[in-house]
Amino acid sequence: MKPEEIIPEVIKRLSKGEALSTKEIADEYGVIPSSFNDKFRPIREKFYKHFIAHDKSSGKWTRIEPLFLEKMLLTPEETVVLTALIRNTSMCGTALSSTVKEIVENYVKRTKSSVFKQDVLEKINDDLEIVFAQLKYAIEERNKIKFTYNEQAIIFYPYKIINLEYYWYILGYEEYSEYWMEIEKKPEKSNKVKTFTIAKIKSLEVLNERYKYDFSKTNTELKNAMNAFFSVDDDSDTIELLVVHWLEDYIVRAPYFSGWYKTDEEVFVKDTKQDKAVKYFVYEVKSSNKYFADIIPTILKYMPNIRVRNNEKLVGKIFDSIKIFTEAHT
Structure with missing residues (x-):
């Protein structure tokens, strides 16, 4: 095996508290000691300098901080590959060596951004x-x-x-x-x-x-989740919603509405202010909360451009929410 293939496992073992000498690692995995050190030291220097140390008295690699991998977003496999790229910056020619380094640094940064997706409403300290x-x-x-x-x-x-x-x-x-x-x-x-x-x-x-x-049922329900009130344990109800025609383009494009299913049906609702009929598309939406708390906030946000069809229980819950809000501000 190449040293790069066994280094991720060695890092995981060190994180869990094992102390391993280069000779022990070489004997167990069948690699050349000098070859292991040649590949391992740059990885440790770039990514694990504050977590892995070499004890000169025992000649073993040891952890500085217990379970340090739990606190890192990059996996050991990723750090090995990234270090290999840094070691071989000239693989695409001298003119592109700086680009290789830049790609590595960008990958490290994007690891955080892909996990966090920083938003103005919630900062990650x-x-x-x-x-x-x-x-x-x-x-x-x-x-x-x-x-x-x-x-x-x-x-x-x-x-x-x-x-x-x-x-x-x-x-x-x-x-x-x-x-x-x-x-x-x-x-x-x-x-x-x-x-x-x-x-x-x-x-x-x-x-x-x-x-x-087994989270297979969870995966199915998660597709319909619009807020934290969705429930996996409760049975889902199918809600029919009427969406005004000009709002449809936004619903189609926004990932927020990915669980909404558009039917082939269209209805026309009379607009009393304009004294004409307005076209609405019919959508089927799953609600897994017995109080409809996973769908009501969205309806309130876009009303009257989103309407409920043939569900008096849901309409009653919406009226209750409006009533509570009105009483609190009058």
Whole structure:
């Protein structure tokens, strides 16, 4: 095997607390010691200088900080490949050597931007960046995590980091919650697929225990998620919405409406102000929240250009929301 092939595994073992000499690594993996050091040292220097040290007394590579990989957005495989590119900047010719270096640096920067997608409504500080890295690590390794949320301890199976309405959430399976035990007096396992606001997570710890869970149903429901009120455990209702014709182009283009299905039906609704009929397209939208909390905010945002068709229960909930708002401001 080439040293580059075994280095990611070595880095993972160091992160978990093993101390390994170059000779031990060479004997176990069947590589030449000098060749391993030649490839490993530049990777350590560029990406793990503050996390991996060489103990001269024992001759072993050791970790400086426990579980340092949990706090890094780049995977060991990525750092190995990126270092290889830096080592071979002349592979495309001298004229392009600086471009190779630039591509590597841009990849490192884009790793953060692709995870965070910085938004004006939620800034990612240094502490929150570490939380993102821990979550990313736990998702990739399928490790359980433990954290505090609203002063309650949670045991969680992290599945995906998602962005809904400009805020970041972690989606997964809640195995245990102090809320259910102490407040609701329910069984120890809450057994629910849930979302938690990442910015509110405290004392996050990646547990040394892997989980098994089938998230196939979650993937299906996630396609229809418009905000954090969507539910995987509740059965979905199909809502028929009327969308005014001039708004259709926006709905087709905006990823926010990716779960909306346009039917072939068109209806005309009389506009009393203009004294003429206006064309509306019929859309089918999934709602998985029994209170319609996952769809009502969108309807309120675009009303009266989006209307509800043949669902008196949903219309009643919308009127209730409007009434509460009106009473609070009169």
